Amino acid sequence: MEQLEVHDIEFLTPKTEDELLDILDRYKEKAKVLAGGSDLLLLIRRNLIARPNYIVNIMEIPSLKYINEDEETVRIGATVTHTEAIENQIINREFPSLVKALKTIGSTQIRNWATIAGNLANASPAADSAPILIALDAKLKIKSAKDEKIIPVEELFVGVKKTILKPNEIIKEIIIPKKRKNFAADFIKLGKRNALVLAVVSAAAGIEMSEDGKIKNIRIALGSVAPTPLRAKKAEDVLRGKEPKMDLIDKCAKVAKEESKPISDVRASAEYRREMVYVLTKRVILNALKELGVNVE
Amino acid sequence: MKKQLLRMRVNGRDVEVYVRPDARLIDVLRDLGYLSVKEGCGTGECGACTVIMDGKTVLSCITFALQANGKEIITVEGLAKNGKLHPVQEAFIEKGAVQCGYCIPGFIMSTVYLLNENPNPTHEDILDALEGNLCRCTGYVKIIEAVKEAASRLKKEA
């Protein structure tokens, strides 16, 4: 039910980044950043957060809306929506697995207005773009009025719906390193088409092969199986530096299963989720390897 | 709580209205008389509240009204021109896509958006486009037929 305290609220629409960061610096916890809006209104309606005194709409700040590339990276601004990223040439060229993941989020209406950065900042255990971004080794530029820092995506999340973001900080941009050759990534969400269903389980893997046919580097990230998007480091260790053989991949997937800590809820039991971690981890690894043209025995 | 000025264009008509800062777009639109915008769930799950904002479909029940400041909104009321139904509306009637009708305005807006972006949608494209709209009566079959019919009508008109 609605929480209706006698409470002052003001809706602010800053036009520049400086204005925005200044507002956040001034009002701190009393202000809440509003991007696409699919999350904030619901959080307030469901009493999941305290009613803010200031709702700060960041969507009218031109300097936050961009998808740029240079030699090494692609940078996605804070207010880029899922639809904008899905339709963007650069993203389709460089990160088809990201496009695949973004398409599974929400519905057309939600994708049209929800921002990728906003979805991350919301830090749902099912934040659907997190696993693939982690697998792609993406980073975030966090900005405040006085400060700026860059962190790997997986370090954003601290707990269920909790990030390291301080009240005066925003995610300014998402930085994704461009694919090296011999790199491929894949993402699967269980029941892919059940997009409005917060994922029952999702998995992403990014694999870089070395010249001698071994896995130079591998990143495995899982969604909805822990309080935060989970980087399955122990599972990665099974394959890192090794030849991609089927029994090893199977072992890797089993380790990922052990690493996951899912809960039972209305959508699925913990047991089922764990089993799906195994199934999906195996699948994304095999898919990525297939894309690389690697034959798995 | 001080009301704030909201300026937007709805169905081609300029609107200036003072709203609560935390007002939802759906409530403001309905207060302005655009009753085609329906609330089915209030959480963005059912899509009955779908309208088009700056050319893109949006869920008005989870959008703050002030987010629409300076923007252009189209609802079902803005589709028929000079008493002539929009081809999407005609198709929905012809194909028997309407039963109780509560979800229909939302489906119509999603369809208008789809066919605007993609005049030749495949069956899969249509399923993707309608994913955010729930219907309990029709089983969707005739709605999908109506979308295809509307696509062909729009092509004839063009």
Place this chain on the structure above:
Amino acid sequence: MSKVIVKEKERVLNVVGHPVNRVDALAKVTGTAKFTADYYVPNMLYAVVKHADIPHGYIKKIDTSEAEKVEGVVKIATGKDIPGVKKVGFPIPDEEVIVQEKVRYIGDVVAIVAAETLEAARKAAEKIKVEYDPLPVVLDPEEAMKEDAPKIHDSGNIITHFKIRKGDVEKGFKEADYVIEREYRTQFIEHSYLEPVAALAIPVGDMIEIYGTVQNPHNARRITSLTLGIPMHKVRVIQPALGGSFGGKDDTANFVAARAALMAKLTGRPVKMVYTREQDMRESYKRHPYIMRYKVGFTKDGRITAMEIKVITNAGAYSSSSPLVLYRSTVQCTGTYEVPNIKGDFYTVYTNTVFSGAMRGFGAPQINFAVESLMDEIAEILGMDPVEIRLKNAYKEGSVTPTGQVLKGHVVSIRDIIKKLAEIADWKKKREEYSKDKGDVRRGIGISCAFRGVSLGAEGADYAGAIVEVFEDGHISITSGISEMGQGAKTVMSQTAAEVLGVPIEYVTFVGPDTSFSPDSGPTVASRGTLMGCGAVKVAAEVVKERMAKYAAKLFNTTYENIVFENGYVYSKKNPENKISFPELAKKCYLDRVNLSAVGWFLAPEIHWDPETGEGEPYFTYTYYADIAEVEVNVKTGDVKVKKVYAMHDPGKVVNPKTAKGQVYGGVAMGIGYALKEEYKIDGKGYPITLNFDKYQIVRAHEMPDVEVYFLENPDPSGPFGAKSLGEPAFDTVAPAITNAIAHATGVRVRSLPATKDKILKLLKEKEERR
């Protein structure tokens, strides 16, 4: 894709039987159709309810002092403010519009706030403090049946016990070569109509006018009249466009109407109450969860010799239509199969869960799930084909039902349907081909069939009324208490009037239902809308037609038997140049004081059933149907995709093929949800978990299979143009076709709905481990 297979030669119909466009589609696609929440009147107040904080307990004290301080609050009402009858409901009046002494589930309403704004009303409702003396909570019906269980109502927890005693089960089991026992369970289902319940009550002098999301306006009037203690003619209930119902907008919607009316009476101002989805899901009644235990004896050639059945349904906190739902389950307890020896005990039980009531199918879907699963299990044991086993036992003309009713007087088409549908679906070939699938994705095909007693049967008095009025310009207004909730009632009734009077359907407008001028026709339930509504309209239209025909006969100097009404014209058969347009004739009649308005009264044939002995003829006719479903199951994830559904129905006469197909498609969607994903969940303490569409998931467009619909028409002598029923048949045996297909694909059988990925995967793992 669909076909209408017309079996008999009939007179040419010009409107009925044709796929005319819905008469209310234009308003709906332009957004001008008004639903209850679309009504706003000046000086209106907003009302919000306060629901119970605990699922079971005595109300010690209600403190509204803080709530009253909220600015904008005009009136707060509690149970003591009800001037009239406190307990309402049918058949057992145990429901309360506002509970006074005791809360029995978390959705009970303990107070209502009316305020100048919605925000103020909500704020105030939250500030109402209620003190309770909690009572122990019982959520499981079998627990509630025990002697020492906490009593929900003083009358004891077992509401109704129906029996079937046919033949001699012990003898039947002795004759059997096999005897098996199985238990099946089904879940709470939420109607999930897209429009949440709402009402707007407007005082006009000593009258109350109510607009409400009420499936049965006359019942809303009854409840309001009782609650407010005012006579029925002072309560006017108007049903605007109704955003879906599926049986779910009776009790709860009537209470909302009565509550709005009460606040209107208390404040002297119009009061509007619109539920949020969460409030609606918390309070409104659900489909009964069932526990079904079947002990079946059968011979080695597949003939069923005996069934011993125990069914326990969870009625929840109030009885609502539980005894009536149980009644249908009882008299249809062996599905569409003839069983000579039956011992059946059927119980419906109070608990502290949300209360259960009417929902599309009304006690048949659960039984169909059990019986249709059982048939496949029997087939598996015998190594028989599921179609063969059904043909071995299915009803035919002269078969005797569990209540001793002999099926006659109508075409018992189930065998015909099973055979035809199996052929259309290429059953034999697919059954064999799919069993060979090896990989991760396995295909399966399953069949399920059912029959359904048409209309209310012994559930209530079965009648309907309609008024047909021809205006001076030849256009026609019709009305009936039978209501439109999306199924197309207004359209088929308009078609009926147009057909009888020989005019295009554009001449006809359906108005109402409005209790001030629409005849009470009982509830629009039991798939009786077309049968009873069109029946009544036909009677009324024929009366008016006869008067106009007699007038035309005078004009043309011939006898009235010679007069033909066709395509908007009226002419003499013998001398066709003696012709006049229908509007011209209407004008002449009008000017010559001919009575162009008539009330039609339509009664369903008499039936009788003795609840003591379980014997009788509970329905005057039956409809038959079957579904075949094809699925793909991923054995690694348990994910099920329904790829194809074939549905064949015998609704007697398809009055409108377009809307009829729409019903079947909608029924399939609902059936998939029932089979695979829908479940309204309550936690161990009695608090609901699934309160919106994020957690309670209904089928979306991309989950629909390809559906082929077939109608096999066997016109019934009782119905207008031979029509019987379709609304519930469209849904009530879809789920078992799917679960049977899953069993075929995977070799494992889910015996409790929904058949989630979780359950399927678990069963598959257990099967692996056993090997």
